[in-house]
Amino acid sequence: MITAYVRxxxxxxxxxxxxxxxxxxxxxxMYLLFTNLGTDDGSFATAAMVGMAAYGALGAALSLGTGVAxxxxxxxxxxxxxxxxxxxxxxxxxxxTGSVVVLPAxxxxxxxxxxxNGVRMAAWQWAxxxxxxxxxxxxxxxxxxxxxxxLSAQTTGVVNVACNLGLAVVGGLWFPTVLFPSWLRTISxxxxxxxxxxxxxxxxxxxxxxxxxxxxxxVWTALFGMYAAVSYRRSARTV
Amino acid sequence: xxxxPAVAFEAASKAYGPVRAVDGLDLAVPPGETVALLGRNGAxxxxxxxxxxxxxxxxxxRVRLFGGAPAGAVAAGRVGAMLQEGRPVPRVTVRELxxxxxxxYPSPMPVAEALALAGLTALAxxxxxxxxxxxxxxxxxxxxxAGNPELIVLDxxxxxxxxxxxxxxxxxMRGYARRGNTVLFSTHYLEEADAHADRIVVLDSGRIxxxxxxxxxxxxxxxxxxxxxxxxxxxxxxxTLPGVTSVEIRGDRARLRTDDSDATVRALAARDAIRSLxxxxxxxxxxxxxxxxxxxxxxxxxxPTR
Numbered sequence: 001m002i003t004a005y006v007r008x009x010x011x012x013x014x015x016x017x018x019x020x021x022x023x024x025x026x027x028x029x030m031y032l033l034f035t036n037l038g039t040d041d042g043s044f045a046t047a048a049m050v051g052m053a054a055y056g057a058l059g060a061a062l063s064l065g066t067g068v069a070x071x072x073x074x075x076x077x078x079x080x081x082x083x084x085x086x087x088x089x090x091x092x093x094x095x096x097t098g099s100v101v102v103l104p105a106x107x108x109x110x111x112x113x114x115x116x117n118g119v120r121m122a123a124w125q126w127a128x129x130x131x132x133x134x135x136x137x138x139x140x141x142x143x144x145x146x147x148x149x150x151l152s153a154q155t156t157g158v159v160n161v162a163c164n165l166g167l168a169v170v171g172g173l174w175f176p177t178v179l180f181p182s183w184l185r186t187i188s189x190x191x192x193x194x195x196x197x198x199x200x201x202x203x204x205x206x207x208x209x210x211x212x213x214x215x216x217x218x219v220w221t222a223l224f225g226m227y228a229a230v231s232y233r234r235s236a237r238t239v
Numbered sequence: 240x241x242x243x244p245a246v247a248f249e250a251a252s253k254a255y256g257p258v259r260a261v262d263g264l265d266l267a268v269p270p271g272e273t274v275a276l277l278g279r280n281g282a283x284x285x286x287x288x289x290x291x292x293x294x295x296x297x298x299x300x301r302v303r304l305f306g307g308a309p310a311g312a313v314a315a316g317r318v319g320a321m322l323q324e325g326r327p328v329p330r331v332t333v334r335e336l337x338x339x340x341x342x343x344y345p346s347p348m349p350v351a352e353a354l355a356l357a358g359l360t361a362l363a364x365x366x367x368x369x370x371x372x373x374x375x376x377x378x379x380x381x382x383x384x385a386g387n388p389e390l391i392v393l394d395x396x397x398x399x400x401x402x403x404x405x406x407x408x409x410x411x412m413r414g415y416a417r418r419g420n421t422v423l424f425s426t427h428y429l430e431e432a433d434a435h436a437d438r439i440v441v442l443d444s445g446r447i448x449x450x451x452x453x454x455x456x457x458x459x460x461x462x463x464x465x466x467x468x469x470x471x472x473x474x475x476x477x478x479t480l481p482g483v484t485s486v487e488i489r490g491d492r493a494r495l496r497t498d499d500s501d502a503t504v505r506a507l508a509a510r511d512a513i514r515s516l517x518x519x520x521x522x523x524x525x526x527x528x529x530x531x532x533x534x535x536x537x538x539x540x541x542x543p544t545r
Contacts, residue, residue, distance in 0.1 A: 004342040008335060015330040075325020079382065082292050082313055082320040083343045 001085060005093040006100065012067070013101045019063055023101075024108040027056035030174070031109050035117055044176075046121075049113035050129060050200035051173040056105030057133050058168060058193060061140035062160040064098040068148025069156035072235065091145065091232055098141035099134070106133045121204060128203040136196045139217065140167075142224035150231035167193040192220035243306035245270045245390050245421040246291060250300035252445075253286055260286035262445035263300065268423060270389065273416045275436035276425040279531065283445035284425035285323060288394050291423070292320050304390065312390075316344040319388035321379045323395050327367040333378055334363040337385045344386025356411050357381035373404035380408065384415055391415065393424035397431060409435050429523050441530055448530045457526045463500040464521055467507060468514040469493050480506045485529070496521065496529065 013019055031052035035045045071077045080090050110130060113119040121129075143163065147156050168174055170184070171193025177185050188194045195213040202209045246268040253261040261283045268274050276284045289295040290302045293309030304312035312318050328336065334350060341347035354360045357377045362370065367378055376399060383391050393412070397405045412435065416422045426432055432439045433453040441449040441456070449456050469491050477486045482499030492515075497503040500518050507513055521529070 001343050004339050008331060008339040011335065012328075012330040071328070074328060075322060076328040078294065078325065079320075079322055079328075081294060082318065082322065083340060083386070084314050084316040084345070085343050086314060 002089055002093045002096065005085065005090070006096045009067075009093065009097040010100050013064075013097065014104070016067075019060070019101075020104075023056050023060040023063060023105040027052045027059070027105060028108045028112045030055075031112055032116060034174075042118075045113065045117040046119050046204050047176065047201055049109055049117070049119055050133070050204060051176075051197050053106045053109035053113075053129075053133055054136075054193065054197045054200060055168045055173040056109055057102040057137040058140050058173070058196075059164050060102040060105040061098050061137045062144040062147070062164050064094065064101065064141055065144030065146070065148030066153075066156050066160050068094060068145060069151060069153040072148070073153040087232075091149075091228075094145060095141055098144065099137070102134060102137045102141075106130055106137075122206075125203055125206060129200050132199045132203050132209070133196075136199055136217065139192050139196075139221040139224045142221065142228040146224060146228035146231040148231075149228070149235040167191060170194075171197065173197055190216060192217055192224075195220075242269070244268055244303075245272075245305060246274075246423060247303040247306075248287070248290070248300070249303065251287075251290055251297040251302050252299045253290055253295060253297050255286075259445050261290060261297070264445065264447065266440060266447065266450070268421060270421050271419050273412075273422040273435065273437045274424075275432035275439045276423065276442055277427070277429065277432040277439050277527070278425075278442035279427055282427075282442040284427075284442055285394055286445070287442065288320075288392055288423075288425060291392060292318065316346070316386050317389045318392065319383040319386050319390070320392040321383040321394060321396055323398070327370070327375045327378065329368040330366065332364050332366055333359055333370075333381070336367060336378065337381055340382050340385045344388070346387055347385055348387040350385070353381045353385040356384060356414060358407055358411060372399045373401060376400055376404070377408065377411075380411065388420070390421045390423070393422070395425055395427070397426065397428070405431075429527055433523050441527065443531045453523050456530070457521055457523055459526070459530075463497060464494060464517075464519045464525060465497055465500055465503050465507070466492055466494045466515075466517040466519075467512055469512075470514050472512060496525070 031048060035048050077090070081087065107130070110126065114126070144160060147159050147163070151159060170188055171191040172180070172188050173193055177188045177194065180188060195216040198213045199209045199217070244267040246266070248264040248266040251261060251264045252259065264287060276287060278284050286295070290297050291304070291309060293313055302309055305317055334354070337350050337353050341350055341353065354363050357380050359377055359381055362374060367375065370378065376396070380393070380396065383393065397408055400408060412422060424436070438451065439453060439456060440447055449459055451459065469488070471491070474486070474488055474493060477483065477493055477495060480495070481502040482497040483495045483503055484498055485496040487494040495503060504516070504518060507516070
């Protein structure tokens with residue numbers, strides 16, 4: 001039942017041109033642009049690849065919430081409530097959909113890194129980077145779902161874009177945090193996006209992810225998870 | 240199976256703020272029956288349907304489907320519903336949508352059959368959001384029956400349909416009802432309720448005003464209608480005529496509802512008040528108005544779009 005639902009929702013998501021462009025096209029384009037302006041010793045191409053793949057995954061995960069809000073306003077969520085699917089299955093299916101639709105975003109940037117920018121790593125490292133980014137996108141999926149259930153369709157769009165850009169920039173997905181003033185760098189270290197990218201970078205360097213990164217991400221996952229659960233419960237009564 | 244009613248409201252009430260949308264509703268629908276919930280906008284039809292589907296819970300009283308809680312019947316796949324509000328779900332084809340809905344039910348009908356029943360076979364591979372209003376309505380009907388449920392609930396199913404589409408819709412609905420399924424639909428069109436339901440339940444202000452076949456409602460509303468031109472004559476005496484139950488003056492014409500039209504006509508003739516005299520059995524429309532005591536204009540107002 002959930003599989004059928006996930007299949008339907010993945011189809012619907014990938015058919016959304018806006019989604020495809022903003023979560024695959026834009027990160028790939030920005031990656032190629034940033035890494036080919038000026039000279040580079042090759043390390044930036046790798047770090048930026050992880051940053052931009054993380055940015056794409058972040059956008060895809062958040063846009064899931066925009067989809068939820070849209071479904072709320074069209075009455076689709078209400079229609080689902082009169083099918084044998086339970087609300088819990090619906091929200092689980094949504095989260096699983098999120099985990100599927102972040103994949104093309106991650107794959108797009110990694111492919112651009114490997115094919116266009118000549119990033120070279122061991123095969124296990126490629127796999128580890130992809131897997132880390134994939135699993136690490138969970139808190140953002142939860143944040144998106146929380147926004148989608150809590151807010152109206154228009155507000156969700158705006159809030160998700162704000163979350164997307166804010167978390168991406170402050171988290172250092174676009175520009176390395178070494179360019180930041182020290183106070184901003186301190187803030188950045190507490191953002192989920194910064195630690196999300198850190199995990200990916202650790203994989204490219206073949207090192208184990210730091211305990212600090214895992215702890216910060218775990219806290220954010222718990223927070224966003226609670227946010228999603230509370231928003232969902234509140235709206236399930238009114239949808 | 241026991242002979243549990245498919246649908247049972249037991250003194251169910253639901254208020255939104257000060258408005259008692261559904262007010263002590265008692266209603267039992269046996270399996271296999273086609274029932275129309277007839278009422279003006281705001282009569283409580285949609286609220287009743289929301290309670291029935293478990294989308295809302297009653298403040299007091301209870302609602303049972305097949306002898307259990309609505310949520311249980313819905314989860315067991317015994318119910319399909321066509322809800323009133325909402326735009327079509329975007330970026331899926333008709334077939335994809337129905338295939339998905341069918342999979343959520345334990346014993347669905349083949350998708351091809353649902354498509355055929357709703358007259359959608361030719362549109363199966365079109366995107367739902369690119370269909371016309373009438374076609375979308377048929378998709379929603381197909382969604383309601385794709386799971387082959389025992390009970391389908393249709394909230395104002397023919398809103399936004401033209402005459403021809405409406406006819407096709409009712410044909411499809413009857414086809415489904417003939418299989419022994421229970422159908423409950425709401426409407427504010429009397430003719431629809433009369434033509435397509437075994438039984439009409441008239442709702443007003445969240446209460447049941449009448450419950451029976453179209454014929455029974457006409458009988459309940461009383462006898463006939465006698466109309467004649469006043470020709471400027473006085474009107475006060477009309478209410479005292481034998482048989483007359485209500486008097487309505489429209490311009491120069493008096494319309495008397497009577498439970499003994501013969502006696503009324505004789506009395507009028509004795510007063511020589513028979514210009515353009517007309518005697519008619521009460522129509523279902525009149526019966527409905529007599530029951531709700533509301534002007535006809537309010538009845539045909541289109542639902543506000545949400």
